[in-house]
Amino acid sequence: MLSWETSSSIASMRHCRAWVEIDLAALKHNVEQIKASLAARSDLMAVVKADAYGHGAVTVAKTALQAGASWLGVATVPEGIELRQANLKAPILVMGAVNTPEEVRVMARWQLQPTIVTPKQALVFSDILVNDSKQRSPLPVHLKLDTGMSRLGYSWQQAADFYRFVQRLPQLEIASVYSHLATADDPDPTFMQTQQQRFEAAIAQLRSLDLQPPRLHLANSAATLTDASLHYDLVRVGLGLYGLYPAPHLQTALSLRPVMQVKARITHLKTIAAGTGVSYGHQFVADRPMRIAVVGIGYADGVPRLLSNRLTALIHGTPAPQIGAITMDQMMLDVTHLTHLQEGDIVTLLGRDRQSQITAEDWANTLGTISWEILCSFKHRLPRILVESACEIEPTATHQDSDASQRP
Ligand SMILES: *Cc1c(COP(=O)(O)O)cnc(C)c1O
Numbered sequence: 001m002l003s004w005e006t007s008s009s010i011a012s013m014r015h016c017r018a019w020v021e022i023d024l025a026a027l028k029h030n031v032e033q034i035k036a037s038l039a040a041r042s043d044l045m046a047v048v049k050a051d052a053y054g055h056g057a058v059t060v061a062k063t064a065l066q067a068g069a070s071w072l073g074v075a076t077v078p079e080g081i082e083l084r085q086a087n088l089k090a091p092i093l094v095m096g097a098v099n100t101p102e103e104v105r106v107m108a109r110w111q112l113q114p115t116i117v118t119p120k121q122a123l124v125f126s127d128i129l130v131n132d133s134k135q136r137s138p139l140p141v142h143l144k145l146d147t148g149m150s151r152l153g154y155s156w157q158q159a160a161d162f163y164r165f166v167q168r169l170p171q172l173e174i175a176s177v178y179s180h181l182a183t184a185d186d187p188d189p190t191f192m193q194t195q196q197q198r199f200e201a202a203i204a205q206l207r208s209l210d211l212q213p214p215r216l217h218l219a220n221s222a223a224t225l226t227d228a229s230l231h232y233d234l235v236r237v238g239l240g241l242y243g244l245y246p247a248p249h250l251q252t253a254l255s256l257r258p259v260m261q262v263k264a265r266i267t268h269l270k271t272i273a274a275g276t277g278v279s280y281g282h283q284f285v286a287d288r289p290m291r292i293a294v295v296g297i298g299y300a301d302g303v304p305r306l307l308s309n310r311l312t313a314l315i316h317g318t319p320a321p322q323i324g325a326i327t328m329d330q331m332m333l334d335v336t337h338l339t340h341l342q343e344g345d346i347v348t349l350l351g352r353d354r355q356s357q358i359t360a361e362d363w364a365n366t367l368g369t370i371s372w373e374i375l376c377s378f379k380h381r382l383p384r385i386l387v388e389s390a391c392e393i394e395p396t397a398t399h400q401d402s403d404a405s406q407r408p
Pocket residue numbers: 047049095180219220221222236237238239240246
């Protein structure tokens with residue numbers, strides 16, 4: 001079933017040259033699959049930083065919480081505020097650095113839980129909150145240890161000093177101790193195991209001094225898919241929610257479904273003669289008479305220009321190679337082999353169309369980058385259209401007999 005928001009969006013979609021579809025059924029499925037795979041004591045934090053990796057933070061957060069997540073993770077204070085303004089009540093961990101007094105007061109006001117990475121930072125937080133007359137109860141804070149990522153975090157060897165220092169400060173309440181893995185997606189587990197051993201050693205050190213962190217967490221998506229011994233009390237999952245696997249060797253663990261599809265319309269069809277150059281710089285020259293489709297999506301929408309002449313799109317389930325330089329708002333496809341095309345027909349850049357599928361990982365492999373970056377690259381110029389299951393609204397199944405007058 002389609003929600004009101006969805007059906008109204010579909011009406012306006014007829015006028016869209018390009019859009020991003022967010023499949024909430026797939027998201028729900030992924031959350032449920034991941035939740036069911038966790039160790040019994042572990043909760044799921046839905047990592048929705050960077051506008052939920054481009055999927056829309058509020059929508060993703062609501063759906064993930066309904067489907068079994070109980071925490072939300074963001075990178076910045078404004079990302080947390082956006083979720084609170086949408087009336088979401090779940091605990092929110094801000095994983096990025098927060099230092100200024102103004103940020104501290106704002107976090108307390110919106111009940112956002114900070115990551116603390118040094119004793120000095122904890123002292124600043126405590127001082128500000130003690131002097132803030134509006135602050136009644138202590139703010140939950142999360143102590144981050146650096147066990148080998150060399151990003152945020154206090155040295156794991158000094159965990160006990162750090163913990164004792166923060167524990168004694170007024171207006172702060174330690175809610176967890178955590179760390180982040182640098183190589184969890186590597187098929188060679190050696191360094192991940194080293195990080196886990198360091199984390200365990202730090203926790204053992206705390207316990208030997210009778211310091212009991214209420215919650216421990218270490219795993220991102222890759223570690224969550226690898227082994228339940230990495231789950232602890234909470235897992236922080238981003239990529240997996242969105243239906244992508246952190247690495248090929250982790251694909252066997254669960255059956256995840258991509259949540260995002262990127263689509264655009266054919267805006268113009270034409271035949272070009274052999275010898276005709278296509279797009280800026282004529283990087284592509286037709287070696288035979290060709291039929292080409294102009295499609296209304298380009299690099300300003302988030303399709304990397306480096307994919308020029310290396311991209312394949314799907315039209316009615318059939319692959320069509322992209323030719324010539326991708327331009328700011330448009331690109332061209334070779335559709336010589338396709339019949340019955342019309343202007344207004346839908347082109348799938350990322351996603352499934354009948355038996356074929358193109359994933360963010362395919363683009364990432366072509367470009368030598370990672371699927372996380374591909375998901376985050378689509379601009380807000382592309383409307384996000386909510387669907388319950390992408391195939392339900394995809395009109396290609398009835399394309400051959402559809403009424404051309406309905407198309408723009
Ligand atoms: C982004 C992030 C995650 C989620 O990583 P995925 O690989 O997308 O699951 C978890 N923890 C921290 C600290 C992060 O910054």
